[in-house]
Amino acid sequence: MTPRHPDRDQIRIExxxxxxxSRVRLDAVRVLDAGGEHNCGSLLGILGVTAKSTxxxxxxxxxxxxxxxxxxxxxxxxLSLRREDLDARYPGLLDAVLTGxxxxxxxxxxxxxxxxxx
Amino acid sequence: MTPRHPDRDQIRIExxxxxxxSRVRLDAVRVLDAGGEHNCGSLLGILGVTAKSTxxxxxxxxxxxxxxxxxxxxxxxxLSLRREDLDARYPGLLDAVLTGxxxxxxxxxxxxxxxxxx
Numbered sequence: 001m002t003p004r005h006p007d008r009d010q011i012r013i014e015x016x017x018x019x020x021x022s023r024v025r026l027d028a029v030r031v032l033d034a035g036g037e038h039n040c041g042s043l044l045g046i047l048g049v050t051a052k053s054t055x056x057x058x059x060x061x062x063x064x065x066x067x068x069x070x071x072x073x074x075x076x077x078x079l080s081l082r083r084e085d086l087d088a089r090y091p092g093l094l095d096a097v098l099t100g101x102x103x104x105x106x107x108x109x110x111x112x113x114x115x116x117x118x
Numbered sequence: 119m120t121p122r123h124p125d126r127d128q129i130r131i132e133x134x135x136x137x138x139x140s141r142v143r144l145d146a147v148r149v150l151d152a153g154g155e156h157n158c159g160s161l162l163g164i165l166g167v168t169a170k171s172t173x174x175x176x177x178x179x180x181x182x183x184x185x186x187x188x189x190x191x192x193x194x195x196x197l198s199l200r201r202e203d204l205d206a207r208y209p210g211l212l213d214a215v216l217t218g219x220x221x222x223x224x225x226x227x228x229x230x231x232x233x234x235x236x
Binding site for chain 1: 127130131132133134135136137138139140141144207208209210211213214215217218219221222225
């Protein structure tokens, strides 16, 4: 069964912002921004997340807000970013968010103790 | 007592997005974007919100994420948008969000039944 997705004109900005307003969901979107479809398992591996059940909730939030598309494939779901829809509806938003996340990373790296190097 | 505000470099994008990811908070930010300081009472009036206690929570979310500044003045707090900080840290983000909210309004107006006019 294909899960429910909002059409492009049903997407609302407060739902998109709320969906992106979580570190793990934002990280998932950053991975998906590379393009193409990811299965949940590979995405969890990239994110370093082991709690698959928690992520089921996060995928739903991202899907119901219109940020990602979930496509059933065998026993899995394939996930992709709805970049075209988001860019058409909210020009510049996703780019500003992704650039902002990078900016935070830079600041976090500058303030965190450097990892020991061998 | 002046409530706690994050410094500009302590602001994090997921907190900003989460703070903006609520209709009433986003509406408040849209009002504050006109500039200057608003007291809570006048802002509630503009927003058509009567539940002052609920809004206390919303002001805190907006303040702690770095979106607004709260300045005590007598028995009230004056609220203002931290646009300079947000624009410096996340260029284009706030403009994309506010433009997006306008876009939603246009779509909502187009799909809602027209109010009776006399």
